[in-house]
Amino acid sequence: MPNIQINNVNYYYEEQGSGTETIVLSHGLLWSGHMFHKQVAHFKDNYRVITYDHRGQGQTEATLDGYDMETLYADAVQLIEKLVGKPVIFGGLSMGGFVGMRLAARRPDLIQKLILMETSADPEPVENHGKYRFLNGIVKYLGFSLVVSSVMKIMFGQKFLKDASRAAERKYWEQQLKKNNRSSITRAVDGVIQRKGIADELHLVTCPTLILVGDQDVATVPDKARKIHALIPHSKLVIFAGGGHTSSVEEPEVYNREIAAFLEG
Numbered sequence: 444m445p446n447i448q449i450n451n452v453n454y455y456y457e458e459q460g461s462g463t464e465t466i467v468l469s470h471g472l473l474w475s476g477h478m479f480h481k482q483v484a485h486f487k488d489n490y491r492v493i494t495y496d497h498r499g500q501g502q503t504e505a506t507l508d509g510y511d512m513e514t515l516y517a518d519a520v521q522l523i524e525k526l527v528g529k530p531v532i533f534g535g536l537s538m539g540g541f542v543g544m545r546l547a548a549r550r551p552d553l554i555q556k557l558i559l560m561e562t563s564a565d566p567e568p569v570e571n572h573g574k575y576r577f578l579n580g581i582v583k584y585l586g587f588s589l590v591v592s593s594v595m596k597i598m599f600g601q602k603f604l605k606d607a608s609r610a611a612e613r614k615y616w617e618q619q620l621k622k623n624n625r626s627s628i629t630r631a632v633d634g635v636i637q638r639k640g641i642a643d644e645l646h647l648v649t650c651p652t653l654i655l656v657g658d659q660d661v662a663t664v665p666d667k668a669r670k671i672h673a674l675i676p677h678s679k680l681v682i683f684a685g686g687g688h689t690s691s692v693e694e695p696e697v698y699n700r701e702i703a704a705f706l707e708g
Contacts (some may be wrong), residue, residue, distance in 0.1 A: 449521045452509070455502035456495035456526070460487030464555070464706075466532045467523060468494045469539030471561070471689065472635050473594065473620060473628065475501025478536070481695035482702070490532075490706075495522060497538070499627030506627070510634030512538075516545040523553050532706065534558035536691060537663060538635055544671075547652070548644040557652040558702060561660050561688050563667040564642040564674065567635060575636055583629045587621045594620060600659030600687025616692065645674035652678035653705040657686015657694060679705065 447454050457476060466486060468479040476494025483492045496503040497515060509515075519542050523531055533554050535543030540562025547554045567575075578590050587594075595604065595617060603609060652675050656668035665682050672680035681701050686694040 447522065447525060449518050449525070450509070450514075452498050452506055452518070453504040454495055454498070454518070454522065456493055456522070457483075458491065458493050458526075459483055460490055460492045462490040464532060465491040465493060465527050465529075466534060467519075467527070468492065469519065469533065469535040469542050470494070470497065470500070471537030471539055472631060473500070473598070473623060474689070475619075477501070477619070478689065479534075479691050482534075482691060482698060485695075485699040486702075493526060497631065499624060499631050505624050508630075510627075510630045512541050512545065512634065512638045515542050515634070516549075519546055520550055520553065530555035532556045532558065534560065534702070535562065536560040537562050537688065538631075541635075541638060541641065544641045544645065544648070547650055548641065548647040551647075551649060554650050556706065557648065557650050558655070558705070559652065559668075559671060560655045560698070561657065561663050561668075561686075561690060562671070563663045564640055564645055564671050565667065566638060566640045572636055575632060579629050579632045582623075582625055582632075586625060587623060591617050591620055597662050598687065598689045599693060600657055600661075600685060600690075602659060602685040603687060603693040612692075616689075642670065642674060645671065646676070648675045648678075651705070653702065654678055654680045655690070655698065655701060656680075656682055657688075657690045658682055658684055659687045660690075662688040 475496045499505040533543050540559045547557045654668050656665050683697045
């Protein structure tokens with residue numbers, strides 16, 4: 444399994460495909476780079492595609508600290524510099540988008556194009572803190588089994604959750620949630636809850652930017668995407684029907700079509 448030392452942490456990554464351009468995909472909270480497997484399969488014939496797991500998630504080392512967005516941003520800088528060494532196409536979903544916006548605003552030399560998926564430039568809304576900390580406490584002391592149903596309703600839209608033909612797929616992603624390391628995932632959730640906003644830096648983003656959000660996303664509602672679109676000059680916003688907070692899984696055909704058009708345009 445490929446690993447790389449980044450800021451003294453053993454980071455797990457996967458690399459597929461080849462091409463003159465590299466796509467780096469940064470996953471959302473509670474998941475891993477595996478959430479992009481349908482995008483990797485689609486783009487690997489024409490691009491070098493790298494996915495990686497944030498610290499304490501997936502197969503990356505669990506650490507005692509470093510789950511704040513500023514540290515994850517610094518980790519991503521070093522990952523790009525070490526693995527690629529030139530500007531990349533960076534795609535970030537939710538928490539990955541928090542990282543992507545920081546990269547594009549602060550290190551434009553590393554970002555050729557930016558893809559933001561189901562994300563927000565704001566701090567976590569105060570009204571969510573209590574609910575997320577409550578769920579976090581259950582996970583920490585009792586495990587994921589008791590909260591999986593609640594988390595699935597946050598992570599996926601109703602179209603996906605109610606589709607009888609996708610029952611096996613839902614079961615698969617429930618099992619992926621249960622694989623999380625209980626101690627490190629709660630630290631990662633705290634990092635997201637306590638994050639600072641990035642809206643005041645978005646005017647510094649000058650690279651071509653695609654913003655994707657499904658109209659059934661309840662974690663980062665479409666108005667969050669509209670705000671990012673208004674703050675990033677010359678960005679493109681796509682709001683599509685039926686997608687929830689994990690549309691790389693839920694609506695892969697929409698994702699792949701819109702990303703391909705953006706990259707080729």
